[in-house]
Amino acid sequence: MHILSLFLKNFRNYDEEKIEFHPHVNILMGMNAQGKSNLLEAIHYLSIFSSFRNAKDREMIKWGQPYFFLEGKILRNNGEYLLSAGYHEENKKILKVNGSQRKKIKDVLGVFNSVLFSPEDLNIIKNGPSARRRYLDQEMIQLFPSYYYSLIQYQRILGQRNNLLKEIRGSKNKLELLPVWSQQLVNQGSMIIKKRFEVLQKLTPLARLTHRKITNGAEELDLDYHSLELKGEENLKTASLDKIKNIFFSQLDNNLVLENQRGITLFGPHRDDLKIMINGIDARKFASQGQQRTAALSLKIAELELVKSEIGEYPVLLLDDVMSELDQNRKNHLMQYIGNKVQTFITTTDFDFKQKEGNIIQISRGKIENKKN
Ligand SMILES: Nc1ncnc2c1ncn2[C@@H]1O[C@H](COP(=O)(O)OP(=O)(O)OP(=O)(O)O)[C@@H](O)[C@H]1O
Ligand SMILES: [Mg+2]
Structure with missing residues (x-):
């Protein structure tokens, strides 16, 4: 799929711009702090309806303005879509597909898919489990809008269950209320766990293959989703939804005393981790910076392939x-891989950046100067 054009109004340091894009390569060229990443953030916003930089909607409104508005023309195999998203300080989010309003984010997810790769993606390998869960979730919500719904519901129930645990911490008072919350948590949480296992079953071979190619066969990448801290006693990988529910519920039930002491929910997909191994060794702890960067690249390319296999x-x-950030070898691999099959946006401060075909979009202080190659 392609994004053919984008209209931005009051988004970050952009005032008002309409930009047409090249179907293959778009180089966003400009000095530091001119609006290159802001433009990528705007494009990516139309995929996940939040910021990849974890910013709040309100923070993306141009300073001093009351709202921002984005509109992208999307070309897919089955036709064109006009996708609009905006945020007003007072009226909150506005979402539209082909001019007709949609109430919920889950109703606009999946119209436009994009994968973002930035130096911070090294954190997927380096940081704690939440960075890896975020990597999975950001991709999965674009592919499975109902997964987004489960995540939102789960967060809500988790918050309420945690409030109760905090309130009764250390006392037996109201402890009998907990299983009701546990059951609700288990219902949504098990769907999340099952879906993550399913996705990883598809993502893992794609990531392994890519990683083998980039490292010329020197490294084997492995992904392993660790759920509910079961440490291999129970194999959830191929378990049915009911089985996962049973195991999740008994995990909570068996640890009531512990949770009561700590005052927080200790088990569930919000605590799970995706282990990433290179040649059998935990990449988070032992891989070099370069190895970690390569693994992050493999994961991102695998993400592209996953989308392709899911939606065609x-x-x-x-x-x-x-x-x-990439050395010549990895850069070549990436460019070769992209070829003409994926519409790509590349930010650079290098005014000598050479590219055989595509658009160069010059950005200066939130203004676009569109120049054909
Ligand atoms: N809500 C906002 N309103 C107005 N300006 C903003 C807002 N949020 C961020 N900016 C400004 O946008 C500018 C450009 O940011 P951006 O991250 O796009 O830069 P960049 O071109 O990617 O630079 P670099 O090469 O350093 O990565 C920043 O200087 C920032 O102060
Ligand atoms: Mg930037």
Whole structure:
């Protein structure tokens, strides 16, 4: 799929711009702090309806303005879509597909898919489990809008269950209320766990293959989803939803005393981890910086392939400051891989950046100067 054009109004440092894009390569060129990453953030917003930089909607409104508005023209195998999203300080989010309003984010997810790769993606490997869960979730919500719904519900129930645990911490008072919350948590949480296992079953071979190619066969990448801290006693990988529910519920039930002491929910998909191994060794702890970077690249390319296999077309690829971070070998691999099959956006501060075809979009202080190659 492609994004053909984007209209921005009051988004970050953009005032009002309409930009037409090249179907293959778009180089966003400009000095530091001109609006390159902001433009990628705007494009990516139309995929996940939140910021990849974890910013709140309100923070993306141009300073001093009351709202922002984005509209992208999307070309997919089955036709064109006009996707609009905005945020007003007072009226909150506005979402539209082809001009007709949609109430919920889950109703607009999946219209436009994009995968973003930035130097911070090294954190997927380096940081704690939440970075890896976020990596999975950001991709999965674009592919499975009902997964987004489960995540939101789960967060809500988790918050309420945690409030109760905090309130009764250390006392037996109201402890009998907990299983009701546990059951609700288990119902939504088990769907999340099952879906993550399913996705990883598809993602893992894709990531392994990519990683083998980039490292010329020197490294084997492995992904392993660890759920509910079961440490291999129970194999959840191929378990049915009911089985996962049973196991999750008994995990909570067996640890009531512990949770009561700590005053917080200790088990569930919000605590799970995706272990990433290189040649059998935990990449988070032992891989070199370069190895970690390669693994992050493999995961991102695998993400592209996963989207392709799920929906039959490639998502749009957004590369923020990535080129300067990769060595020549990995850069070549990436460019070769992209070829003409994926519409790609590349930010660079390098005014000598050479590209055989595509658009160069010059950005200066939130203004676009569109120049054909
Ligand atoms: N809500 C906002 N309103 C107005 N300006 C903003 C807002 N949020 C961020 N900015 C400004 O946008 C500018 C450009 O940010 P951006 O991250 O896009 O830069 P960049 O071109 O990617 O630079 P770099 O090469 O350093 O990564 C920043 O200087 C920032 O102060
Ligand atoms: Mg930037």
